[in-house]
Amino acid sequence: MSSESDRSTRGTIVAHYGIAVAVRFDDGTQRRVDVRRNSGHLVGDRVELDPRGLTSQPATGVLSRRDKHGRIHSIASNLDVLGVVLAVRPQAPIGFLDRAIVAARSAGIDPILIVNKADLAESSQLFEQTVADYGRCGRVFLVGARSGDGLDPLREFFSQEHRGVFIGTSGVGKSSLLNAICPDIDLQVGELNAATGLGRHVTTTATLHRLPDGGELVDTPGFRDFGPVEVSPGDLARHFPGFEQALEEPCRFNDCSHRSEPGCSVLQAVGDGLIAESKHAAYCQLLAELDEIERENRGY
Ligand SMILES: Nc1nc2c(ncn2[C@@H]2O[C@H](COP(=O)(O)OP(=O)(O)O)[C@@H](O)[C@H]2O)c(=O)[nH]1
Ligand SMILES: [Mg+2]
Structure with a gap:
């Protein structure tokens, strides 16, 4: 059981305005809390407010x-x-x-x-x-x-x-x-704007x-498409749609990139017609983009 005071200091971030967030506290109230720019707080974070400020709990599903x-x-x-x-x-x-x-x-x-x-x-x-x-x-x-x-x-x-x-x-x-x-949704946004004291046009x-x-x-009003995702080249194949079954069978090499190595389970599945060649080409394309980003990040 959480106490009454917990319920007025713990909540969830329901809006982010850059230099302020709106928190829906567990007692049902909504309020604006000012934060530093780039504070790292995210909409969806579970938070606790104390005199030192707002603290986000570790999150998953980011x-x-x-x-x-x-x-x-x-x-x-x-x-x-x-x-x-x-x-x-x-x-x-x-x-x-x-x-x-x-x-x-x-x-x-x-x-x-x-x-x-x-x-x-x-x-x-x-x-x-x-x-x-x-x-x-x-x-x-x-x-x-x-x-x-x-x-x-x-x-x-x-x-x-x-x-x-x-x-x-x-x-x-x-x-x-x-x-x-x-x-x-407009009503919810209206209530939020009233509760935070921030205008409608913020x-x-x-x-x-x-x-x-x-x-x-x-x-997420401004968010449309997104570029190559944040995933290491090594993790790409593990998450790539359509490769699941092929990867149940280990490749000959642990660090197989599934591009052209011998004894590769993915290439085997392509050869057997279980994975379309276009699918494999799409994977290679994304892998090349991730490799490029890694190179840029390393500065060469
Ligand atoms: N024909 C048709 N058009 C739709 C449907 N849903 C949305 N649209 C239209 O698609 C356009 C873009 O919709 P919008 O919701 O702004 O797309 P968003 O950019 O993904 O947010 C608008 O002109 C909508 O009226 C639908 O079910 N059928
Ligand atoms: Mg839209």
């Missing part, structure tokens, strides 16, 4: 991305679901889904795949294809944010106390989806919202 300058930004913490949103229009760039799944898995977050815009003609085909290619990586949903079709299974999924965030190419319908399954990097049926979603 989703990070790399910006176009190669800098790593963490988006939110204590996530257990990454909702990758896809649509027939606009299509995701090549390799996007692989990168997203690797990013999720390497952070200990389970990916789910959401095909939006069910009303568009080719959507069921994209759904079938996604199930065939990625169905082993996580659940696949076919939804229409605009029509409301297929949203109940998604609501029910999140209601099992999942905390997720949607990512996807700009225009696939992430905001529409968030509004559809969290209809009082920019947040992220906000955490409770869903009517249970579960939570993080909204």
Whole structure:
């Protein structure tokens, strides 16, 4: 049992404004707490407030991305679901889904795949294809944010106390989806702005919202695509979608990069037609990008 004072000093960060955060305390109150810029606090963090300031508890499920300058930004913490949103229009760039799944898995977050815009003609085909290619990586949903079709299974999924965030190419319908399954989102933001005393036009990097049926979603207004993920080249294969079965059989070399080494289980599976050559090429491409980043980080 936590005492009354614990409940007014412990809480969860529900919004981040750069130099301040909003905390939802366990007693239900919401309040602004000023923090240093780049304090490292994240939306989703469990925190404790004492006279010295705000302390975040160690977190899991931290989703990070790399910006176009190669800098790593963490988006939110204590996530257990990454909702990758896809649509027939606009299509995701090549390799996007692989990168997203690797990013999720390497952070200990389970990916789910959401095909939006069910009303568009080719959507069921994209759904079938996604199930065939990625169905082993996580659940696949076919939804229409605009029509409301297929949203109940998604609501029910999140209601099992999942905390997720949607990512996807700009225009696939992430905001529409968030509004559809969290209809009082504007109200929540309004209450938050009132509680923090920050105006309506202040920019947040992220906000955490409770869903009517249970579960939570993080909204990240500025966050769209993301570059190569923060994962070591050695871990890439372990998390790469489609390699799971092949890697159950160890390669001849422990440090096999699965590019061209003899006795490689992945190449064997490619030869046997169990892994598509295009899939292996996508892996090699991502591996090359990660190698490049490692080289840059080492300064040569
Ligand atoms: N046809 C169709 N269009 C949709 C659907 N959901 C969203 N859109 C449209 O797709 C566009 C981008 O939506 P938005 O939510 O802003 O995407 P975001 O950039 O991923 O946040 C808007 O014009 C939406 O109206 C849908 O289910 N069907
Ligand atoms: Mg949007």
